[in-house]
Amino acid sequence: MSQPTTYNLSARVMHWGMAFLLFSMLFAGLAMVQSLQPWHLTLLGLHKSFGVIALIAVMVRLIIRLRTATPAMPDSIPALQKRIAHASHWLLYAAMFAMPLSGYFMQNAAGRPVAVFDLFTLPAVMPVSLPLYGFFREVHALVAWALIALVLVHIAAALHHGLVKRDGVLQSMTGRKK
Amino acid sequence: MLKQKPSALPLRYAVIIGAVGGLGALLFAVAGGLGQSSVTAQDFVNLQEGNNPHLGFRRAHAKGFCIAGEFVSNGSLQPYSIAPQFAATSTPFVGRISIAGNNPTAPDLNAPVRSLALSFGAGSSRWLTAMNTPPVMAVGTPEAFYQQIQALSPDPETGERNPERIQAFFATHPETQTFRNWQAGYTPTASFASEIYHSINAFYLINENGDRQAVRWAAMPTISSNEELDSENVNALQNEFFARVEAQPVAFDLTFTFANDSDDETNPTVLWPEDRQQVVAGQIVVHQAMPENEGNCNEINFDPLVLPKGMAATADPILRARSAAYAESYRRRAREHFLNSSLQPSPQKESENSQ
Ligand code: HEM
Ligand code: HEM
Ligand code: HEM
DSSP states (O other): OOOOSSOOHHHHHHHHHHHHHHHHHHHHHHHHTTOOSTHHHHHHHHHHHHHHHHHHHHHHHHHHHHHSOOOOOOTTSOHHHHHHHHHHHHHHHHHHHHHHHHHHHHHHHTTOOEEETTTEEEOOOSOOOHHHHHHHHHHHHHHHHHHHHHHHHHHHHHHIIIIIIOOSHHHHHHOOOO | OOOOOGGGHHHHHHHHHHHHHHHHHHHHHHHTTTTOOSOOHHHHHHHHHOSSOOTTSOSSSOEEEEEEEEEEEOSTTTTTOOOGGGSSSEEEEEEEEEESSSOTTOOGGGOSOEEEEEEEOOGGGOEEEEEESSSSOSOSSHHHHHHHHHHHSOOTTTSSOOHHHHHHHHHHOGGGHHHHHHHHHOOOOSOGGGOOEEOOSOEEEEOTTOOEEEEEEEEEESSOOOOOOOTTOTTHHHHHHHHHHHHSOEEEEEEEEEOOTTSOTTOTTSOOOTTSOEEEEEEEEEEEEEOTTTSSOTTOOOOTTOOOTTEEEOOOHHHHHHHHHHHHHHHHHHHHHHHOTTOOSOOHHHHHHTO
């Protein structure tokens, strides 16, 4: 059976939905840790709630990814470049998991409940500990910058395929007209 | 595949560089403070920690010790709040008694402000409160508080406070008057157990109908103490408290003051009139005191915006500013403990021996 030329609809919806969510999370995170303004409390609450949504979303997305066929990259792309492209996708997944998990764990280590939209509170899976908080807090910040770097390269590559090479790779994620 | 016109190529590259570069630059700018008001949490903590931060310690209220005990509620706040702490029951707490300042070895008796911080309950009923001896803040915004600390700090060159700068600050901030009146009339007592500790900022109690009542609270002492302490001993107050708790529990009445419609619950610089309704919610009973390295208060960030269901934060700008500043101080000291596991949370054992 031949491989599809585009990611299937669910994969595309997850991709673009999460791209929007993750950028919002990054901007919110970077701004709120500096702010002494009254909106800090509100934004922090939203950040944690949507962060948990992002964790659930990336789990769903991984399952979709593992269970559906992905489009073949065009033959014009050298084998090494294909491998790098694949590796970068898995690194993106690693970062998409590490962000919300480190956020959740740091809140556990700080002894602070993670409430999702006031609906329910996640259980603590980590003991309260100052060095553990220190670790996960720094991981949260470092992985955020790693994610930013990866995504910027990722976007540059996607646009390069779409605008310069025009080899159908960008369309594999945007969808194409039948 | 379409053949593209070569002339369009530079433009296409420009689009890519513009899009990626623009996005990167925007993220970088936001991380660097784009859109922030004049003072950020990092600026604040930089100012508080000074030029030689004490690694591993809180950047404010650095010197303190852990306490543990229970809050014995009498149930009288139940009509006003659904927080489980206010049912007629007793809730264990972990807490911390401290003095203001960034120096973990500062002499107890020189501190202008003494503090009591408490943590009760878990999960969605967790409540953290950090209280100080003054009943009001001198100023009502984080920006003005930043200027106040700047004005009160010793001059880096002379090592002395600059009275003119202090005068100038107070002259341009008439809202400091209530605080200064309190300061003029306040005599520190001879024990942490005989001080009044105020929430200063106001909060809302919320009952099962969703009604909100603005309140402030204070831990009121149940004993008085004016005995002479050894002014040479840098740990005079700590030692006194440890000995006192050893002998018998130390109790405070947790007293709530209810605002009227005419009171502005978002302004921490004004006292509410004396005739406001007061409700004693129960007693804070301290059973144990231990150095930070033996207790479990050091890992707590007493962020006053961690409130149980049944309580909520007012829009008081000082209250809202505390959360991000505490988190920045917490981040720094936690990182230092992660990187250097031999950091001791509390030096008081050594200083006791060296007396
Ligand atoms: C995809 C998910 C997430 C992303 C992209 C993200 C991103 C960020 C970023 C960029 C920061 C600022 C870091 C800094 O500048 O040092 C931040 C801070 C923070 N994040 Fe997240 N985050 C995510 C999920 C979560 C989750 C699930 C939680 C908790 C349940 C969480 C809790 C926090 C907290 C509490 C802070 C502030 C820490 C402080 O005040 O020092 N985050 N986040
Ligand atoms: C936070 C932002 C983003 C993340 C985390 C992300 C992540 C990913 C991941 C993990 C894949 C692999 C397919 C999958 O499993 O879903 C992928 C594919 C893709 N993404 Fe993104 N993406 C982001 C933003 C963007 C943006 C803004 C663009 C467009 C400019 C883009 C264009 C593409 C394209 C064209 C593919 C298909 C590439 C291929 O199969 O070789 N992505 N993305
Ligand atoms: C904008 C105003 C304020 C700022 C920026 C500020 C800043 C700080 C910081 C950075 C810490 C150290 C946190 C940590 O590392 O855990 C701290 C601790 C503390 N603050 Fe504030 N503070 C402010 C107002 C207040 C007020 C109004 C009160 C009293 C009602 C207060 C009482 C305390 C207490 C008691 C502690 C020590 C808590 C403990 O034992 O851990 N602060 N403050």
